[in-house]
Amino acid sequence: MISVFELFSNSGHTFIECTVEGDDGMCHTCNKPAQGSDLYFCSSRDDLNVRFYLHKSSCAELPISVYLHEHSLSLQEDFIFGEDAACIMCKKQVVGSPTYTCVSRDDDVDCQNFYLHKTCAEFPQQISHHKHTIHPLSRLPRPAASFTCDICYREIKVSYACVDCNFDVCVFCGLEQRVLHHQGHKEHALTLMNKEAFFECDACHEKANDSSYVCTACEFWIHKTCAFFPLIIPSPTYHHHPLTLVYSVPDIHLVFTQYCGICRQFVYRRSWVYYCHKCTYFVHMKCSTSTISIVNENEEDDIDYDPDLALFPLQSQESIFDLIVTQCCESQVNFQGEGEISVAMSVPSNDPHIIEKHWSHQIHPLQLLQFTICENESDDSDDDDRRELICNGCIQPITVSRPSYYACIQCGFFLHSFCATMLPHKLPEGESHFHPGHSLLLKMKHKFYDIVRCGVCDFSTNGFYYHCQDCDIYVDIRCAFLPTRIKYKSHKHHTLVQRPASNSTCSVTRYRNDVGVEYGCETCSSFQIHIYCAILPHRMEHKYDAHPLTLRYPPFFYEGAFYCETCEERVSNQDLLYHCTESEHSYHFYCGFLVHNIKFGGTIKVLIADKPHTLALVMKMPTRKKSIHTCSQCFTFSYSYCFLLECDGCGLLSCLECPLSGKLQQMALI
Incomplete structure (x- = not known):
């Protein structure tokens, strides 16, 4: 360890022992009066007005680290420092660098906040600087608060100085590359x-x-x-692999918008960014010093469970209907005795075998049936025409977990027995959290292709909905009975509350939500999710996939390119997706999973140019090969996914407005 005396000697000064009586000067190092015989005097500066002294025993021979800190220092090479920990010398963060700390750092605040880069402790003793070419600059301690850098004007404790010219620069300005x-x-x-x-x-x-x-x-x-910034971060705490600094987003990843894995904000395509090519993972430079730990999205042990709150996403698609039943029953219990809620039948515990005229389907009787899985409809069946039964009321599948349902086989019209008999015909004023000011009436459009848009989730439905006649507001069955408070898997430790849409970006899908409601965290103001994120089930079954699909949260780590099995377009690891790890099949979360709460398959027969066509309700999604879908009658077109009537024979398309407005001559309704 070099001493202060050696530093001054190396800078070209000659020191002699001397004795001083009275108040004749100050020690150049400790800034205390120079008195007595325990002194060095610089004879080479005798011609200056201010004499240069050093205390012989207390200042001249002490190591330079004493003027930075009074305790012994210990080198820490693998210690995890906080993001605000900064080197006492260069003022830069010490995260990821070997650093000296005080061995007594637990006893005092100054000790706890003392950090010194190993590289800073090994700075050269003497340098040349372009701002002061007359003399070389020597590294000196500057314990007095009055010393500042002559370039950046910051206070300094160590500087590169020319004592003759009274010139000081901080170590950063002294060593920076021009x-x-x-x-x-x-x-x-x-x-x-x-x-x-x-x-x-x-x-x-x-x-x-x-x-x-x-x-x-x-x-x-x-x-x-x-x-x-370093070219490589070898072992980041927030990722499984080393990260490399790249100077733009690689061309292979320009197909999709990329987001930072730490702050989840947009990454400019031409910005410098840290990148893992194995995982298609990006991190802003300013976020790269984060000390957050890797979170396994499948770990659920540390979720703060509340038995009174539903945990979303729900386990399966069947759970959506179970939630509707549970919330509806709780709603009726809360209003029991007020005489406000009317039920569709007089004895709800004993479903009639036949309903002659149900309010939603009065042209034919509905027969009570039990859902069973036939032996010839096993999972490996090659029958592509096999279809699951979809309830025309809630647009959820009818399954063996709740097998009782009503059916009109002639029309292909099905209702869960609960939807047929137990749904309240009226939600009284104050019952709907989304629209508490008025009562809502249970309704359904008579034509399957006449759809309405839900005011809660902003998606369309051709099933049951609640309607406010005063405000002309629609609420589909799913959203009418959503709970006001939930827990969400990707935001484990806080409750989310249902609230009006804040025109903010969904923290999961990054879609802007400016209509209806959202679930937001009251503790973390930056976390909110679209209602649809809650409705998406955690696991899905697909008739063309032998294994269940799991909902994966972004970023989804993989090497190479994945393609959606439905639309055959590339899948971005920055989006929600359904994925099977066994078959490695992936699906966009919006491809084929009842995004709009629509029941497809109904048909109408029409005459177009004196030729009969059978049109079925379908959803068309834009692709790179076919980005525009045009109605063959009124020639309206859509760039986004849309609902159309399509001829199963020739592929002719019609918008939904043409048959509703009478532009198409209908032959029969099937």
């Missing part, structure tokens, strides 16, 4: 601009008043701090 050759801008060298200026950094795209490296030929500006 000319920098950087891989992020190979065309030209970058020049350091010490004066702060307001600019947008071409590396991180943040705007700030800061010192910068500039390419004068290209007007390329980057923050001084961005210029020295």
